Amino acid sequence: MSQDNLNLVSAEKINSFIYNALVKAxxxxxxxxxxxxxxxxxxxxxxxxxxxxxxxxxxxxxxAGGINPTPNITISKERDAMALIDGDNGMGHxxxxxAAEIAIEKAKKNGVAWVGANSSNHAGPASIYAKMxxxxxxxxxxxxxxxxxxxxxxxxxxxxxxxxxxxxxxxSKAMPPIILDMATTVAAYGKxxxxxxxxxxxxxxxxxxxxxxxxxxPSKSGEGFLLPIGGPKGYGLALMLGILAGTLNGAAxxxxxVDFNADVTSFTNTGQFIIAIDIEAFxxxxxxxxxxxxxxxxxxxxxxxxxFDEIRLPGERSDKVAKERRANGIPMHENLKAAxxxxxxxxxxxxxL
Amino acid sequence: MSQDNLNLVSAEKINSFIYNALVKAxxxxxxxxxxxxxxxxxxxxxxxxxxxxxxxxxxxxxxAGGINPTPNITISKERDAMALIDGDNGMGHxxxxxAAEIAIEKAKKNGVAWVGANSSNHAGPASIYAKMxxxxxxxxxxxxxxxxxxxxxxxxxxxxxxxxxxxxxxxSKAMPPIILDMATTVAAYGKxxxxxxxxxxxxxxxxxxxxxxxxxxPSKSGEGFLLPIGGPKGYGLALMLGILAGTLNGAAxxxxxVDFNADVTSFTNTGQFIIAIDIEAFxxxxxxxxxxxxxxxxxxxxxxxxxFDEIRLPGERSDKVAKERRANGIPMHENLKAAxxxxxxxxxxxxxL
Numbered sequence: 001m002s003q004d005n006l007n008l009v010s011a012e013k014i015n016s017f018i019y020n021a022l023v024k025a026x027x028x029x030x031x032x033x034x035x036x037x038x039x040x041x042x043x044x045x046x047x048x049x050x051x052x053x054x055x056x057x058x059x060x061x062x063x064a065g066g067i068n069p070t071p072n073i074t075i076s077k078e079r080d081a082m083a084l085i086d087g088d089n090g091m092g093h094x095x096x097x098x099a100a101e102i103a104i105e106k107a108k109k110n111g112v113a114w115v116g117a118n119s120s121n122h123a124g125p126a127s128i129y130a131k132m133x134x135x136x137x138x139x140x141x142x143x144x145x146x147x148x149x150x151x152x153x154x155x156x157x158x159x160x161x162x163x164x165x166x167x168x169x170x171x172s173k174a175m176p177p178i179i180l181d182m183a184t185t186v187a188a189y190g191k192x193x194x195x196x197x198x199x200x201x202x203x204x205x206x207x208x209x210x211x212x213x214x215x216x217x218p219s220k221s222g223e224g225f226l227l228p229i230g231g232p233k234g235y236g237l238a239l240m241l242g243i244l245a246g247t248l249n250g251a252a253x254x255x256x257x258v259d260f261n262a263d264v265t266s267f268t269n270t271g272q273f274i275i276a277i278d279i280e281a282f283x284x285x286x287x288x289x290x291x292x293x294x295x296x297x298x299x300x301x302x303x304x305x306x307x308f309d310e311i312r313l314p315g316e317r318s319d320k321v322a323k324e325r326r327a328n329g330i331p332m333h334e335n336l337k338a339a340x341x342x343x344x345x346x347x348x349x350x351x352x353l
Numbered sequence: 354m355s356q357d358n359l360n361l362v363s364a365e366k367i368n369s370f371i372y373n374a375l376v377k378a379x380x381x382x383x384x385x386x387x388x389x390x391x392x393x394x395x396x397x398x399x400x401x402x403x404x405x406x407x408x409x410x411x412x413x414x415x416x417a418g419g420i421n422p423t424p425n426i427t428i429s430k431e432r433d434a435m436a437l438i439d440g441d442n443g444m445g446h447x448x449x450x451x452a453a454e455i456a457i458e459k460a461k462k463n464g465v466a467w468v469g470a471n472s473s474n475h476a477g478p479a480s481i482y483a484k485m486x487x488x489x490x491x492x493x494x495x496x497x498x499x500x501x502x503x504x505x506x507x508x509x510x511x512x513x514x515x516x517x518x519x520x521x522x523x524x525s526k527a528m529p530p531i532i533l534d535m536a537t538t539v540a541a542y543g544k545x546x547x548x549x550x551x552x553x554x555x556x557x558x559x560x561x562x563x564x565x566x567x568x569x570x571p572s573k574s575g576e577g578f579l580l581p582i583g584g585p586k587g588y589g590l591a592l593m594l595g596i597l598a599g600t601l602n603g604a605a606x607x608x609x610x611v612d613f614n615a616d617v618t619s620f621t622n623t624g625q626f627i628i629a630i631d632i633e634a635f636x637x638x639x640x641x642x643x644x645x646x647x648x649x650x651x652x653x654x655x656x657x658x659x660x661f662d663e664i665r666l667p668g669e670r671s672d673k674v675a676k677e678r679r680a681n682g683i684p685m686h687e688n689l690k691a692a693x694x695x696x697x698x699x700x701x702x703x704x705x706l
Contacts, residue, residue, distance in 0.1 A: 077634060077635060079462070079463050079464030079465075079631075079634050080433050080434065080462070080463040080464065081433065081434030081459075081460075081463035081464050081465045081466065082463070082464030082465045082630075082634050082635070084634075084635050106434075107434075109432070109433070110432050110433040110434035110435070110463060111432035111433065111434050111435030111467070112432075112434045112435045112465065112466070112467040113434065113465070114464070114465040114630065116635060139597070139601070152655055152658075153652040153655050153664045154664070154665070155657060155658055155661035155663070155664050155665070156652070156655030156656060156657055156658065156661070156664045157655060157656045157657065157658055158654075158655035158656055160651055160652060160655060168593040168597075170593065170596055178592070178593070178596070180589040180590065180592070180593050182583075182586045182589060182590070183586075186583055208658075210658075211658075211659055212658040212659050212660060229582045229583025229586050229587060230535075230539055230582025230583060230587065232665075233535045233536075233582050234582060234583065236533040236535060236667040237533065237535070239531070239533070239648075239652070239666075239667065240521040240523065240531070240533050240667070243523055243531070243645070243648065244492070244521075247641065247644050247645065247648065248492070248630070248632070248635050248636065248641065249635060249636075250635075250636060253648065254647070254648055254651045254652075255651055277435075277467065277601070278432075279601070281430060281432050281435050281437075282430060282435070282437050282469060282601050282602060282603075283601065283602075283603060288600065288601065291600050292596070292600065294607070295592075295596065295600065295606065295607055298513055298607045298608055299506040299509070299513060299592070299607075301511075302505055302506050302509030302510060302511035302513060303509060303510045303511055304508060304509055304510065305505075305508055305509065305510055305561075305563075305564075305565040306564055306565050307565060308508035308509070310508070311506045311507070311508050311509045312507070312508070312585075313592075314589040314592065314593070
């Protein structure tokens, strides 16, 4: 993307635009504010494919009846260290925010808690939920069934699996928290869309076609599939995470997964789960956080391979991006700006700029 | 390995040989029986690098004082959904067997339980612990800090990470359980040793040297490192799993990891954890297991890529190997037989054959 196609937009403007659109689409003020905050955070931390970029499709889906704008999110099963949440087909952000709150509360008492959800929807980047326990001196783990299948079982050609991401967030003392947020495929599908938008080839190793040959033209991505990390290992991981986030929760998995982009009306029954771990149950919190700083420093101090200029910790890039974007604004491509203008005009709200 | 270098040995013979050796090395009869059973199971399921193959080094380590033969394994911290176990430098098998029992008991009541350990040791294949909750209609997850560092942080050359494996076991109804057991590296280090023993080259992608070039000669493995799955993703996963299994438990991680093979006397302070999830807390157990059978069938029914003759589910190969080996015995290479004869002669017990 060349710089002249970009506008810089403040987080506040993004937040209020999303809020206005969602209220107009039928969400309550409180719920719209929660979703807007989480979507904006996604843009701030550099999760560009999961923030305001998704607003046009969310609004389309709400208006088409594919998402319930006024869900009654309830606990359908519960024990001391777990809960199962019925998201009532609400926005995934609302469902997983509630799941995280319950997990944190239960972990405070019992040390660890695992909260799953069904009847949820796409919730944005995994890391924003994994991060929620951090300020309570807890570790967070979040897993989701992806919102469209792009991956066959290893050796096959039928797309039965998604990129099923996992995020793990661990608090530190003086350094930023360590936050891993990864798809179980070599490239997330959003990266393919990005290559297409930029008119670039994909590197070999991202996708193969139905003959098993490398697929590097992003305009032909519909004729192939994403490759899992480590071949059969990534397939195994996507499968197991999908069962834990989907099947265990009574949510969709395998053939039941609805392609969220292609079909805007069907009930997706998306499944996700979050784990909160109270560090104090295991260790002195301060000692633990100091040890995480030591891990940081050990990794950073490793001599480098030729061609690398630094070692990065997971989450380090996002942390830098967030500081820069909070100060200077969030770059927005003119195509996205145009799509948001369309949303504004349709809903009868002010344009973002 | 050519067939004429192989003996077929029954599981019973392997079990009693390990039992006799461990009792002679100073373990109590009960503890020796527990370890022998778990090590034998490793050989039965095809985890050849984690079963009786390890006995010579375990015995060496016990006799050298590097493992406590009579540990007092205790709970050092506890809440309703978690426990932290002090393994008292005992055999890892004993520590993680106890951890699994505690996790199962706590999960029965609270739905989910997470039990970590420090002061443990190498415990064999991850899958045997992840499997323990299955017969209680639970899902098991097991993670360990590997017993030697073979992986630098992404872009670096200092080996600060191990292959940190994860195993996840999920029960099914008519089909075998789905059991994933994977290192976070493209190849486990045992695979490199196997290539060396067979006089074969490694494929590109397993290891690189300190210049970042592919390393394919297994006799030079000391000059390079294992590659994580998915590049920076596998690095991130190894890092996070290592923090959860090591640092959180007060166990070794990073620079503190002792190379179990190179150093037989130092306290390894190995860390592992196990999670048990009571399916009944989330779902009707029978419905869930039926749904896992459906997942099996969906995956198996996918059309195939050229060059593949079937889709495999994680754990399917182990299940077949176990049936075959229980019926016909376990193949044992003559080099391993010779090493075991050495153990027998040193300890003054009967040879295995």
